[in-house]
Structure formats: structure tokens, C-alpha cells
Amino acid sequence: MPREWDATAYDALPLPHQQWGKRTLGQLTLNGTERVLDMGCGTGRDTAALLDLLPRGQVVAVDGSLRMLDQLRKRLAGRLDRVEVVYADITEPLPVQGHVDAVTSVATFHWIPDHAKLFAGIAAVLRPGGRFVAECGGLGNIAAVSAAVDSFLGEQPAVWNFAGAEETERRLRDAGFTGIDVALVPDPARLEPGEQLRNYLATVVLGGQLERLPAAEQEAFVTAVAARLAEPVIDYVRLTISATRAAS
Ligand SMILES: C[S@@+](CC[C@H](N)C(=O)[O-])C[C@H]1O[C@@H](n2cnc3c(N)ncnc32)[C@H](O)[C@@H]1O
Numbered sequence: 514m515p516r517e518w519d520a521t522a523y524d525a526l527p528l529p530h531q532q533w534g535k536r537t538l539g540q541l542t543l544n545g546t547e548r549v550l551d552m553g554c555g556t557g558r559d560t561a562a563l564l565d566l567l568p569r570g571q572v573v574a575v576d577g578s579l580r581m582l583d584q585l586r587k588r589l590a591g592r593l594d595r596v597e598v599v600y601a602d603i604t605e606p607l608p609v610q611g612h613v614d615a616v617t618s619v620a621t622f623h624w625i626p627d628h629a630k631l632f633a634g635i636a637a638v639l640r641p642g643g644r645f646v647a648e649c650g651g652l653g654n655i656a657a658v659s660a661a662v663d664s665f666l667g668e669q670p671a672v673w674n675f676a677g678a679e680e681t682e683r684r685l686r687d688a689g690f691t692g693i694d695v696a697l698v699p700d701p702a703r704l705e706p707g708e709q710l711r712n713y714l715a716t717v718v719l720g721g722q723l724e725r726l727p728a729a730e731q732e733a734f735v736t737a738v739a740a741r742l743a744e745p746v747i748d749y750v751r752l753t754i755s756a757t758r759a760a761s
Pocket residue numbers: 515516518530534552553554555556557558559575576577578581601602603604618619620621624625717
């Protein structure tokens with residue numbers, strides 16, 4: 514299974530993910546009765562927004578972190594009768610019964626190495642004509658942070674998959690999607706220098722590197738990355754995806 518996330522620290526941060534979630538869900542047109550899959554739902558912020566949009570519908574909320582899903586259950590207490598909470602690794606075939614009417618995902622797919630397999634898996638559970646809207650880190654994402662990481666750790670196995678627009682369009686077409694709209698959108702996020710920047714880096718950005726480091730070296734690593742940034746800015750470039758599963 515994928516690594517665990519610190520759900521409490523995550524929700525305490527000023528997350529640009531809130532805007533990314535609004536922007537992504539804003540591309541769905543729903544009649545309120547659908548069943549929608551939220552991939553990498555985390556602590557359930559967008560799952561909650563989906564429930565608001567689906568007064569007679571359901572959400573399938575999938576994530577590979579038990580701590581994130583515990584936080585989601587707390588957030589959605591009293592509304593869980595309309596949520597299927599699924600603990601699963603989305604690099605594997607999705608354990609979703611039947612079809613869903615739409616699929617959404619925010620800030621997750623850059624953690625998934627094989628996007629061709631990922632999109633084929635989504636097409637397998639999305640009904641023909643169903644919409645797929647998502648966003649994640651794309652080509653050029655957090656280049657300054659990556660340079661700071663490399664200058665401290667040296668050459669390391671890849672942690673992130675920041676895909677480009679053209680290759681993403683091709684993979685979506687190959688997986689059976691149509692009406693494809695993919696873009697790369699620069700969207701830098703400014704944080705307070707010091708503790709907030711370090712907490713943000715440790716909780717949201719550097720988890721893949723931190724899990725490979727001994728505990729005694731982790732704090733120095735995060736401090737060094739923060740110190741090597743010219744500004745307290747995470748230089749995000751988002752890959753936005755909107756597509757429709759072709760009628761078969
Ligand atoms: C940055 S968080 C985004 C959470 C939420 N969508 C949001 O916008 O706040 C990334 C999420 O992806 C999940 N994730 C990463 N790799 C995964 C995998 N292979 N399978 C399932 N979930 C995964 C993590 O557990 C985490 O909750």
C-alpha cells in the first residue's frame with residue numbers, strides 16, 4: 514500500500530488544494546442523483562462538496578492512507594450513508610462495484626507512476642458518456658523545490674510523475690476518452706517563511722523523500738530545502754484534465 518499521510522497536519526495548512534478542488538468540481542454538470550468517484554480523496558474536502566452537489570446521489574471515496582480516511586469519516590459524520598469509503602491503492606485495478614457516472618481527482622495523480630494504466634483503470638469503471646475531471650502536478654511542477662531537494666540529496670529515484678499535456682492527451686485517447694481538454698497552468702503558492710513553510714513542505718510535498726530517510730535526518734532535510742528556496746513559494750504548475758468516456 515502507499516505511504517501514510519499526517520491528516521491532522523494536512524488539514525491545518527493553508528492548502529491551495531481548496532481552490533484546485535473548486536476549480537475541478539466546477540467542471541462537472543450533475544443532476545444530483547449520480548454516483549461519483551473521488552480518487553485520492555484524502556481528508557474528504559471535495560467528497561463533502563460532492564455530497565452537497567448530489568442530494569440524492571453517492572460518492573465513492575478512494576484513498577491509500579488510513580489516516581486520511583479516518584479524518585474523512587470524522588468530517589463526513591452523519592453523511593456517511595451516501596459515501597462508500599474505499600481503502601485502496603489506485604495503481605492497482607479499482608475495487609469499485611459496477612459503474613460510476615463521473616470521476617474526479619485533485620492533487621493525487623503525480624504520485625502515480627503509470628498514467629496509461631491509471632486512465633485505463635478509470636475508463637473501466639466509468640460509464641460510457643461519463644465525465645472525468647482531474648488535476649495534479651504537471652510538467653515543470655515545483656521545479657525550484659525539486660532543485661533544492663536534488664542539491665541536498667543528490668541523484669535520487671523519481672518520487673513524482675509530472676506529466677506533460679500532449680502525452681496526457683495521447684494516453685487519454687488510447688484509454689478510450691473523447692472531448693479531451695488538457696492544460697498546464699502555473700499556480701504558485703506563497704507561504705509564511707519559517708515554520709509554516711517547513712510544515713507545508715514536510716506534510717504536503719516531501720513525504721516521498723522523507724519516508725526514505727532515517728528519522729534523525731528528516732528535520733535537517735526539510736530545513737535545508739526550505740532554506741534553499743529563494744522565496745517561500747511552492748512553484749506549482751497544475752495539469753488540468755477534462756474528458757468524456759467514449760460511448761462503446
Ligand atoms: C495531496 S493529497 C490530496 C488529497 C485531496 N484530494 C485534496 O485535494 O486535499 C494526495 C492523496 O493521494 C493519496 N494517494 C497517493 N498515492 C495513492 C495511491 N497509490 N493510491 C491511493 N491513494 C493515493 C494520498 O493518500 C493522499 O490522500
